[in-house]
Amino acid sequence: DSGVTQTPKHLITATGQRVTLRCSPRSGDLSVYWYQQSLDQGLQFLIQYYNGEERAKGNILERFSAQQFPDLHSELNLSSLELGDSALYFCASSVESRPDTQYFGPGTRLTVL
Amino acid sequence: GENVEQHPSTLSVQEGDSAVIKCTYSDSASNYFPWYKQELGKRPQLIIDIRSNVGEKKDQRIAVTLNKTAKHFSLHITETQPEDSAVYFCAASSPPEGRLAFGKGNQVVVIP
Numbered sequence: 468d469s470g471v472t473q474t475p476k477h478l479i480t481a482t483g484q485r486v487t488l489r490c491s492p493r494s495g496d497l498s499v500y501w502y503q504q505s506l507d508q509g510l511q512f513l514i515q516y517y518n519g520e521e522r523a524k525g526n527i528l529e530r531f532s533a534q535q536f537p538d539l540h541s542e543l544n545l546s547s548l549e550l551g552d553s554a555l556y557f558c559a560s561s562v563e564s565r566p567d568t569q570y571f572g573p574g575t576r577l578t579v580l
Numbered sequence: 581g582e583n584v585e586q587h588p589s590t591l592s593v594q595e596g597d598s599a600v601i602k603c604t605y606s607d608s609a610s611n612y613f614p615w616y617k618q619e620l621g622k623r624p625q626l627i628i629d630i631r632s633n634v635g636e637k638k639d640q641r642i643a644v645t646l647n648k649t650a651k652h653f654s655l656h657i658t659e660t661q662p663e664d665s666a667v668y669f670c671a672a673s674s675p676p677e678g679r680l681a682f683g684k685g686n687q688v689v690v691i692p
Contacts (some may be wrong), residue, residue: 469623469625498678500679501682502680509669509682509683509684509685510624510669510671510680510685511682512679512681513678515677515678515679521675522639522677523679525679531626540686555612557623557624561635561678565678566676566677567612567614567615567673567675567678567680568612568626568629568678568680569614569626569680570623570626571616571623571626573622573623574622574623
């Protein structure tokens with residue numbers, strides 16, 4: 468157990484819908500990273516938040532957005548869902564002094580039908 | 581951005597033998613190279629990492645080597661056991677944010 472928690476574990480929804488994925492980092496970690504894992508694209512960095520502020524952006528679609536709240540939990544919002552958005556979504560957290568040493572949560576498996 | 585490549589894609593080894601996975605990276609500014617193990621349906625688990633000021637690091641049966649000049653790094657697993665069967669991902673990170681660029685992963689199968 469990495470100490471990073473994610474909910475829900477599984478999510479099944481229809482095309483065109485909107486979902487919210489939630490992540491709580493390890494105690495004391497200020498950085499949260501979101502990654503998407505699909506069979507064809509592998510693990511792709513989406514976005515990073517540090518202490519409530521967006522710090523870095525990867526290949527995140529405009530239909531996706533994220534935020535980090537004062538209690539440091541983060542939410543990833545996916546809207547106008549398409550079949551191709553079906554994937555595993557992981558969040559990871561790290562300490563300030565070692566932002567690259569990241570510990571992953573259990574992931575949310577999103578299935579878009 | 582950083583591009584990380586892994587070879588081979590699938591590796592089958594007999595139990596007790598060694599397994600080696602190699603990765604190359606493109607960005608000379610990258611200075612941190614972790615390896616993650618992922619079992620089916622589970623989270624990527626950090627198993628070992630190395631920073632660019634070190635050439636080799638070992639932790640029990642696993643070791644990682646780094647060649648900055650050639651921009652490649654490798655994972656070595658000795659005395660493989662069935663529980664080593666998993667997908668292994670290499671990654672690279674460059675400062676300052678720490679985002680990780682992952683390779684496509686290697687399926688390692690340890691045959692009892």
